[in-house]
Amino acid sequence: xxxxxxxxxxxxAPRHHILSVLVENKAGVLARVxxxxxxxxxxxxxxxxxxxDDARLSRLTIVVDVExxxxxxxxxxxxxxxxxxxxxxxxxxxxxxxxxxxATVAVDAARRGEIIELVGVFRGEVVNVGPDKLTVMLADSxxxxxxxxxxxxxxxxxxxxxxxxxxxxxxxxxAPDA
Amino acid sequence: xxxxxxxxxxxxxETQGVEVMFxxxxxxxxxxxxxxxxxxIRHVLVRxxxxxxxxxxxxxxxxxxxxxxxVTSGPGAxxxxxxxxxxxxxxxxxxxxxxxxxxxxxxxxxxxxxxxxGVTMGITKHNWLVKRAEDIPRTVAAAFHVATTGRPGPVxxxxxxxxxxxxxxxxxxxxxxxxxxxxxxxxTEGDPAAIAAAAELMLSAERPVLYVGGGVLKxxxxxxxxxxxxxxxxxxxxxxxARGAFPDSHPLCLGMPGMHGNYTAVTAMQxxxxxxxxxxxxxxxxxxxxxxxxxxxxxxHVDIDPAEMGKVRVPEVGIxxxxxxxxxxxxxxxxxxxxxxxxxxxxxxxxxxATPGTRAAARPGQEAWWAQLRAWQRQFPLHYDxxxxxxxxxxxVVETLRDLAPADTVVVAGVGQHQMWASQxxxxxxxxxxxxxxxxxxxxxxxxxxxxxxxxxPDKTVWAIxxxxxFQMTAQELxxxxxxxxxxxxxxxxxxxxxxxxxxxxxxxxxxxxEVYLSPDLPDYxxxxxxxxxxxxxxxxxxxxxxxxxxxxxxxxxxxxxxFRTDAFEKVFxxxxxxxxxxxxxxxxGQSGARIAQ
Numbered sequence: 001x002x003x004x005x006x007x008x009x010x011x012x013a014p015r016h017h018i019l020s021v022l023v024e025n026k027a028g029v030l031a032r033v034x035x036x037x038x039x040x041x042x043x044x045x046x047x048x049x050x051x052x053d054d055a056r057l058s059r060l061t062i063v064v065d066v067e068x069x070x071x072x073x074x075x076x077x078x079x080x081x082x083x084x085x086x087x088x089x090x091x092x093x094x095x096x097x098x099x100x101x102x103a104t105v106a107v108d109a110a111r112r113g114e115i116i117e118l119v120g121v122f123r124g125e126v127v128n129v130g131p132d133k134l135t136v137m138l139a140d141s142x143x144x145x146x147x148x149x150x151x152x153x154x155x156x157x158x159x160x161x162x163x164x165x166x167x168x169x170x171x172x173x174x175a176p177d178a
Numbered sequence: 179x180x181x182x183x184x185x186x187x188x189x190x191x192e193t194q195g196v197e198v199m200f201x202x203x204x205x206x207x208x209x210x211x212x213x214x215x216x217x218x219i220r221h222v223l224v225r226x227x228x229x230x231x232x233x234x235x236x237x238x239x240x241x242x243x244x245x246x247x248x249v250t251s252g253p254g255a256x257x258x259x260x261x262x263x264x265x266x267x268x269x270x271x272x273x274x275x276x277x278x279x280x281x282x283x284x285x286x287x288x289x290x291x292x293x294x295x296g297v298t299m300g301i302t303k304h305n306w307l308v309k310r311a312e313d314i315p316r317t318v319a320a321a322f323h324v325a326t327t328g329r330p331g332p333v334x335x336x337x338x339x340x341x342x343x344x345x346x347x348x349x350x351x352x353x354x355x356x357x358x359x360x361x362x363x364x365x366t367e368g369d370p371a372a373i374a375a376a377a378e379l380m381l382s383a384e385r386p387v388l389y390v391g392g393g394v395l396k397x398x399x400x401x402x403x404x405x406x407x408x409x410x411x412x413x414x415x416x417x418x419x420a421r422g423a424f425p426d427s428h429p430l431c432l433g434m435p436g437m438h439g440n441y442t443a444v445t446a447m448q449x450x451x452x453x454x455x456x457x458x459x460x461x462x463x464x465x466x467x468x469x470x471x472x473x474x475x476x477x478x479h480v481d482i483d484p485a486e487m488g489k490v491r492v493p494e495v496g497i498x499x500x501x502x503x504x505x506x507x508x509x510x511x512x513x514x515x516x517x518x519x520x521x522x523x524x525x526x527x528x529x530x531x532a533t534p535g536t537r538a539a540a541r542p543g544q545e546a547w548w549a550q551l552r553a554w555q556r557q558f559p560l561h562y563d564x565x566x567x568x569x570x571x572x573x574x575v576v577e578t579l580r581d582l583a584p585a586d587t588v589v590v591a592g593v594g595q596h597q598m599w600a601s602q603x604x605x606x607x608x609x610x611x612x613x614x615x616x617x618x619x620x621x622x623x624x625x626x627x628x629x630x631x632x633x634x635x636p637d638k639t640v641w642a643i644x645x646x647x648x649f650q651m652t653a654q655e656l657x658x659x660x661x662x663x664x665x666x667x668x669x670x671x672x673x674x675x676x677x678x679x680x681x682x683x684x685x686x687x688x689x690x691x692x693e694v695y696l697s698p699d700l701p702d703y704x705x706x707x708x709x710x711x712x713x714x715x716x717x718x719x720x721x722x723x724x725x726x727x728x729x730x731x732x733x734x735x736x737x738x739x740x741x742f743r744t745d746a747f748e749k750v751f752x753x754x755x756x757x758x759x760x761x762x763x764x765x766x767x768g769q770s771g772a773r774i775a776q
Contacts, residue, residue, distance in 0.1 A: 076484045
């Protein structure tokens with residue numbers, strides 16, 4: 001699978017923007033960020049948090065619903081938090097994004113092969129097998145996860161959990177020599 | 179040098195230059211109160227922690243130095259939540275030290291435990307829970323740095339009891355780099371290109387207004403503002419938070435805009451083609467309905483807080499920086515364009531003279547604009563009617579207080595009708611002479627804030643103009659004032675009602691008065707004042723007003739409370755109904771032509 005084109009098919013600006021927020025790795029920082037979004041009426045679409053390679057810092061990858069507030073205002077308010085060290089805004093077309101999904105699907109032994117084939121097509125993994133259930137995993141772009149989730153919907157999904165996306169800027173390629 | 183955490187905290191406050199703090203001890207903060215006995219810092223013992231917070235705010239607002247309050251854990255800390263929220267709204271530098279249960283007890287629902295850093299996260303600029311004694315000096319230094327730089331605001335340092343008792347080796351952070359604030363870099367210098375663009379807009383304007391907010395006072399920018407106004411000849415409006423930033427007696431001053439602003443200030447903004455906003459934030463009480471606010475105006479927005487840019491109204495030119503420095507930058511840019519300084523040129527017609535042949539010489543004249551402004555001032559001055567029955571008009575009390583007080587008197591208000599009348603009818607001539615609760619609208623602010631203001635400026639007369647509803651919320655702090663010999667003066671405009679609510683119920687709820695009547699003589703304010711160690715005075719007729727004030731002014735060894743029995747039915751005018759357009763401003767019914775000529 002290749003990454004699907006970002007944004008809406010009709011060419012409208014995407015509703016979501018990705019903020020990559022470097023914060024001090026201190027107690028309560030997540031509460032400060034979450035509290036800010038809540039009291040200013042900004043909507044978070046997804047949120048992923050983990051330490052970076054520098055133990056003093058953590059990175060929050062926040063997907064913001066920009067229809068709830070102008071992106072500039074969200075960034076400026078976030079930047080006022082003392083524990084926020086830096087914020088970079090990633091337009092979807094300028095970022096590589098990945099997300100992981102775990103899904104447990106109820107399926108009898110006769111149709112188990114269909115799921116395994118679907119997981120194979122998406123280059124996912126079967127991570128757990130029970131007598132009448134399978135747990136599968138896929139790590140890919142959020143759009144690909146959407147497709148995968150839709151196709152899994154033909155079966156009975158018992159539980160499904162996505163991580164929320166993480167993102168880094170796309171690398172620029174050197175211009176070809178003349 | 180080995181110190182306990184508690185000793186390190188007090189030594190940190192001393193090193194930080196703290197001269198006074200306001201507080202009340204309790205279990206978790208006990209260790210910190212012991213070294214106070216040996217400290218140079220004056221501690222004012224309050225009767226309720228809310229009083230400590232507001233006193234620290236009043237102190238900060240008149241001195242420009244951060245106010246400091248100290249409280250214990252749990253209810254002590256929650257009692258200071260209102261002052262923190264108040265200081266956050268009005269950008270007042272405030273440092274609150276709270277005791278906390280021991281780190282080993284945190285999270286166990288211990289006696290007097292409260293997650294005060296969690297509670298105050300949204301109403302402080304930042305807060306800290308100190309978990310190691312060795313972090314105390316650095317945290318205190320960081321707290322003062324954050325509270326006083328950039329956009330000032332309140333901070334809270336929560337100190338667990340075992341950390342206060344632990345030993346540490348004393349040190350003091352050498353520089354900002356030692357404060358461990360990697361994400362805090364306030365911008366103070368405005369972008370020169372944006373300043374140049376703003377100057378160009380100012381040289382093109384036909385109907386300009388300088389829209390001055392509290393940020394000018396925070397930046398100590400009143401002198402630069404005066405120069406900017408006199409050089410450009412632009413009219414000035416001062417918001418509720420900026421009263422005193424520009425002299426009310428100055429011919430360029432139009433007074434206060436907003437919901438209860440005067441007609442000319444409100445309407446000048448509505449009709450302006452350029453608003454130069456200096457340290458103001460387009461508050462809803464100023465803009466009225468935002469969609470209809472100053473529809474023809476281009477906006478220059480100067481503020482130290484980047485998040486204010488475009489929060490309410492998108493500016494043509496946004497300049498992030500300290501108001502004083504940006505104002506000085508604007509003066510330089512205007513000077514470069516040929517708008518010279520001229521001591522004799524306080525001109526309200528076309529403003530100061532421009533050097534012939536320069537950009538400034540080609541700017542539009544403002545004679546028509548000033549003719550319009552003067553016509554509005556003549557037609558719609560502030561107005562109230564004397565009462566035929568002989569009731570005391572609250573506006574008359576404010577005018578008499580003003581006329582009998584020294585010019586540099588500090589005026590402190592609570593929140594409500596009396597606050598609006600104080601702002602409208604006082605004449606503010608100097609910065610830092612007006613203390614009130616603007617953004618949060620905290621009833622009960624005046625009594626403790628006036629005490630803090632008098633502690634900060636013992637050389638000045640401090641008059642609190644309060645309402646009877648407000649007074650009852652925090653009056654017990656007059657016990658503090660008497661005990662500490664802080665001679666504030668309190669004027670209660672006693673109309674026996676929660677007056678502003680009564681006014682709204684009269685105007686917008688068909689005179690259905692719900693839960694607003696208080697009674698003029700329950701409590702008996704004179705007896706209450708006397709019980710608290712103050713002098714109590716009562717004025718019941720207009721003839722008694724001036725003698726009562728003169729008597730109060732003659733007393734300087736204890737607090738004075740004057741109970742003015744005022745007309746209960748007086749309303750604050752002008753008024754822009756909430757949520758309405760500023761074009762719908764309602765003037766006093768005794769004035770004609772209440773609507774703006776379109």
